[in-house]
Amino acid sequence: VIPDYLDAPLNTLLILIEIVLLGFTFFVVIAKTIRATILHYQLGALALAVLTPLMAIVRSDASLDYAYLYILIPLLPLALVVLVHPLLARATLLTSRHRLRIDREEVREANRIWLKSSSNEQPRIRFRDVGAFILLVFFSFEIVNRINLSLFEEMQMNFQIIGLVAALSLYLIGLYNMLIKRDIISQVIGLLVMDQGLYLAMVDLVDLSIAGIFVVAFYFYTLITIFVMVLLLPRLRRATRSLELKEISGNSQLEG
Amino acid sequence: MTTDTLKLLAQFTLLLPLGLGLLSFGLLVFSRRQERISLVMGLLTVVGAAIQLIVSVWMAFDPPLGEIPPFTLLVTLRIDALSLFFILLVNVVAFAAAWNNIAYLEKNRNPGLLQHPLTFHGLVNLFHFTMLLVPMVDNLVWLWIAIEMTTLFSAFLVAHHNNKNSWEAAWKYLIITSTGIILAMLATILLPKAVNMIALPPNVMDWSQLLGMAQNGSLSPDLMMLVFLFAFVGYGTKAGLAPMHTWLPDGHGEAPAPISSLLSGVLLKSALYAILRFYTLTNAALGSSTFTSGVLLIAGLLSLIIAVPFILKRNRFKRVLAYHSLEHMGIITFGVAIGGATAMFGAVLHTLNHAITKALMFLAYGNITRQFRRLLGAENPAMQQEEISGVFSAMPVTGGILTLSGLALVGMPPFNIFMSELIILWGTVSRLFNPTEASAPKFPPWIIGGALVVFIISTTLIFYGLVNHIGRLMLGANLAGKRLPEHFWRDLFPLFFLLVFVVLLGVWVMPPLSQLVTNAVQVILGSQVGANG
Numbered sequence: 129v130i131p132d133y134l135d136a137p138l139n140t141l142l143i144l145i146e147i148v149l150l151g152f153t154f155f156v157v158i159a160k161t162i163r164a165t166i167l168h169y170q171l172g173a174l175a176l177a178v179l180t181p182l183m184a185i186v187r188s189d190a191s192l193d194y195a196y197l198y199i200l201i202p203l204l205p206l207a208l209v210v211l212v213h214p215l216l217a218r219a220t221l222l223t224s225r226h227r228l229r230i231d232r233e234e235v236r237e238a239n240r241i242w243l244k245s246s247s248n249e250q251p252r253i254r255f256r257d258v259g260a261f262i263l264l265v266f267f268s269f270e271i272v273n274r275i276n277l278s279l280f281e282e283m284q285m286n287f288q289i290i291g292l293v294a295a296l297s298l299y300l301i302g303l304y305n306m307l308i309k310r311d312i313i314s315q316v317i318g319l320l321v322m323d324q325g326l327y328l329a330m331v332d333l334v335d336l337s338i339a340g341i342f343v344v345a346f347y348f349y350t351l352i353t354i355f356v357m358v359l360l361l362p363r364l365r366r367a368t369r370s371l372e373l374k375e376i377s378g379n380s381q382l383e384g
Numbered sequence: 385m386t387t388d389t390l391k392l393l394a395q396f397t398l399l400l401p402l403g404l405g406l407l408s409f410g411l412l413v414f415s416r417r418q419e420r421i422s423l424v425m426g427l428l429t430v431v432g433a434a435i436q437l438i439v440s441v442w443m444a445f446d447p448p449l450g451e452i453p454p455f456t457l458l459v460t461l462r463i464d465a466l467s468l469f470f471i472l473l474v475n476v477v478a479f480a481a482a483w484n485n486i487a488y489l490e491k492n493r494n495p496g497l498l499q500h501p502l503t504f505h506g507l508v509n510l511f512h513f514t515m516l517l518v519p520m521v522d523n524l525v526w527l528w529i530a531i532e533m534t535t536l537f538s539a540f541l542v543a544h545h546n547n548k549n550s551w552e553a554a555w556k557y558l559i560i561t562s563t564g565i566i567l568a569m570l571a572t573i574l575l576p577k578a579v580n581m582i583a584l585p586p587n588v589m590d591w592s593q594l595l596g597m598a599q600n601g602s603l604s605p606d607l608m609m610l611v612f613l614f615a616f617v618g619y620g621t622k623a624g625l626a627p628m629h630t631w632l633p634d635g636h637g638e639a640p641a642p643i644s645s646l647l648s649g650v651l652l653k654s655a656l657y658a659i660l661r662f663y664t665l666t667n668a669a670l671g672s673s674t675f676t677s678g679v680l681l682i683a684g685l686l687s688l689i690i691a692v693p694f695i696l697k698r699n700r701f702k703r704v705l706a707y708h709s710l711e712h713m714g715i716i717t718f719g720v721a722i723g724g725a726t727a728m729f730g731a732v733l734h735t736l737n738h739a740i741t742k743a744l745m746f747l748a749y750g751n752i753t754r755q756f757r758r759l760l761g762a763e764n765p766a767m768q769q770e771e772i773s774g775v776f777s778a779m780p781v782t783g784g785i786l787t788l789s790g791l792a793l794v795g796m797p798p799f800n801i802f803m804s805e806l807i808i809l810w811g812t813v814s815r816l817f818n819p820t821e822a823s824a825p826k827f828p829p830w831i832i833g834g835a836l837v838v839f840i841i842s843t844t845l846i847f848y849g850l851v852n853h854i855g856r857l858m859l860g861a862n863l864a865g866k867r868l869p870e871h872f873w874r875d876l877f878p879l880f881f882l883l884v885f886v887v888l889l890g891v892w893v894m895p896p897l898s899q900l901v902t903n904a905v906q907v908i909l910g911s912q913v914g915a916n917g
Contacts, residue, residue, distance in 0.1 A: 275610060299570070303563065312555070319562055326566050326573075333573050335584050341525045342573070348529055349569075352536050356558055360539065360551070363498075367551040 268296035298325030408506030465903030564621025571614035598668035622655035636706035641750020687714030727811025774862030
């Protein structure tokens with residue numbers, strides 16, 4: 129059981145991690161290279177892996193009934209931290225020397241391909257992105273404020289409110305990232321950022337007594353995301369020979 | 385029907401396609417080279433689908449309603465009239481598509497693992513399994529998982545042609561529907577927050593439980609409105625409703641014909657089913673259906689309007705058909721939104737009618753392109769642009785069926801779509817004269833009148849558009865220059881099978897079916913919850 133005198137510091141700590149997570153997501157949007165986008169996503173996922181089990185522990189007052197959740201919850205973001213870079217690198221290469229593995233030389237080659245992507249031609253910080261980021265966070269804050277009254281009578285702890293703001297922001301920012309970035313790797317990252325938002329919302333809101341089924345759903349969903357990266361992305365890349373959306377759908381018959 | 389029989393049937397219905405799918409992948413591991421095995425697997429799939437169809441028709445005659453305790457799949461299943469109706473719909477189309485698969489795969493010499501016939505059959509069976517799971521689960525998280533699984537299996541089927549266009553279509557399909565499905569999950573996460581109870585019951589995510597709570601007033605109305613909006617946008621993306629429909633023409637246009645028929649006929653409806661569940665729940669919580677119906681009405685009319693220009697312009701025929709699905713999803717949503725028992729009856733019936741007719745069109749057109757491509761080669765410029773003409777003289781029977789089903793699709797009497805569209809119109813007009821039906825949303829007459837005008841104008845324009853496309857396809861110089869083969873059992877049987885329903889349902893909605901639809905409407909209106917049928 130968590131002693132009372134720890135409540136306030138824990139609350140502050142959780143809010144801090146949530147802000148750090150949002151910060152990494154900001155860098156995902158403004159990152160200049162694909163490699164930097166992936167790196168900031170990974171850092172965000174790491175923050176999520178620390179944040180979500182802590183949230184579950186604090187919310188349940190460290191009850192041992194939910195011990196299995198404390199273990200299951202951080203595994204998903206951690207798996208993505210490890211898997212995301214090699215899988216995307218593999219998808220970038222037209223041919224691979226191994227069936228499933230990827231070696232260091234191949235990762236370097238993928239990085240070289242990414243450097244040629246169109247997102248590198250843009251200025252370092254675009255004020256449009258900064259503005260959009262602030263706007264979207266503010267918008268999420270407004271939504272949470274509106275529904276707060278009916279939603280969280282029991283929600284005394286501020287980290288939950290900020291957590292919901294962060295979750296909604298992650299969803300919207302991920303969507304924004306998908307809309308503005310013109311290469312498929314960044315689009316996948318956008319989707320993954322949206323997943324992070326959903327994951328955070330789940331740990332933030334769902335009553336822990338029914339959280340098991342939701343965790344199952346997320347494991348399943350992540351499995352699908354990994355499937356996309358392992359099976360679909362390399363084939364799309366090989367069939368179109370490009371990472372740029374413009375080239376993939378520019379001269380395609382799929383218009384109108 | 386006793387509970388034991390019901391339990392047995394439900395297990396059987398779910399486990400048969402799952403087993404066939406796993407068997408197919410198992411065979412793929414052990415004996416990839418043998419074409420005979422692929423054929424046997426195809427035949428097994430047809431037999432499985434036929435058994436499924438018989439079982440679901442039997443269940444429709446003697447509705448086994450009620451809850452089935454968790455069993456082999458660890459999920460609580462619950463079957464009511466609405467789920468039974470959707471199970472029937474899935475199985476009718478799946479049977480015709482399974483039969484067509486064999487002819488489709490016959491000349492498949494593509495060596496890749498993902499293009500292998502056994503992979504195809506395996507994916508089709510698993511896809512069938514997930515689409516049956518959707519209407520059978522009671523838990524809304526499981527519903528989400530089931531719908532997500534349909535995406536997974538169908539995406540690889542969309543990409544089956546293994547070329548640039550099909551991978552791009554699969555990519556768009558996965559990315560756009562995943563974006564939507566995340567929002568649907570957010571709705572599911574927020575849902576238990578709407579429960580005003582101190583301790584949540586363990587089965588709080590079950591739809592039947594939630595409906596009971598909503599009717600007792602223990603669901604917070606404000607939050608339910610937000611939940612409905614999220615769920616609507618989320619599942620609406622999968623249902624192909626405008627403006628989230630952008631994946632639909634690509635996905636349906638690039639997939640193999642039998643898969644297009646499943647996507648358009650059944651998959652869109654599975655997502656619609658999820659929306660309907662949230663619709664009932666939200667209405668019960670709000671005590672009126674004006675808000676939810678308003679949202680549905682806007683999306684329905686928008687889908688109708690957006691579909692028009694794309695059907696009128698010169699376009700590849702499969703894409704025209706895909707935009708037609710958008711139009712018909714708009715019509716169904718329109719019918720549900722207008723509300724009242726009559727329009728709702730028409731809308732539910734229209735789901736079945738559209739599924740059958742659209743599947744028939746995709747299969748018939750698939751047969752035509754397959755024969756022309758075999759004769760002319762895939763590299764022929766006319767085939768690349770899919771500019772086929774003179775089908776009447778090349779393939780008179782298939783062409784005739786395609787024409788009939790095309791006329792049915794645009795709402796010509798005496799076919800099925802005409803019947804359901806007429807019922808929807810009837811319901812709408814009667815709402816104008818009798819605006820105070822208890823279960824219907826409270827729209828002012830000018831909204832209903834305006835919606836009616838949009839509905840009539842767009843369906844008329846679409847009528848012109850599709851007839852134009854079919855005329856170009858059927859008449860004119862025979863591109864093949866000779867008659868092409870049409871085998872009855874291999875090519876034509878599934879078409880005739882579906883055509884029987886297209887014609888029959890146009891003149892007579894059989895009593896077991898009309899009873900089933902009436903009961904399903906009662907479920908949607910929230911007046912029938914339990915197992916008493």
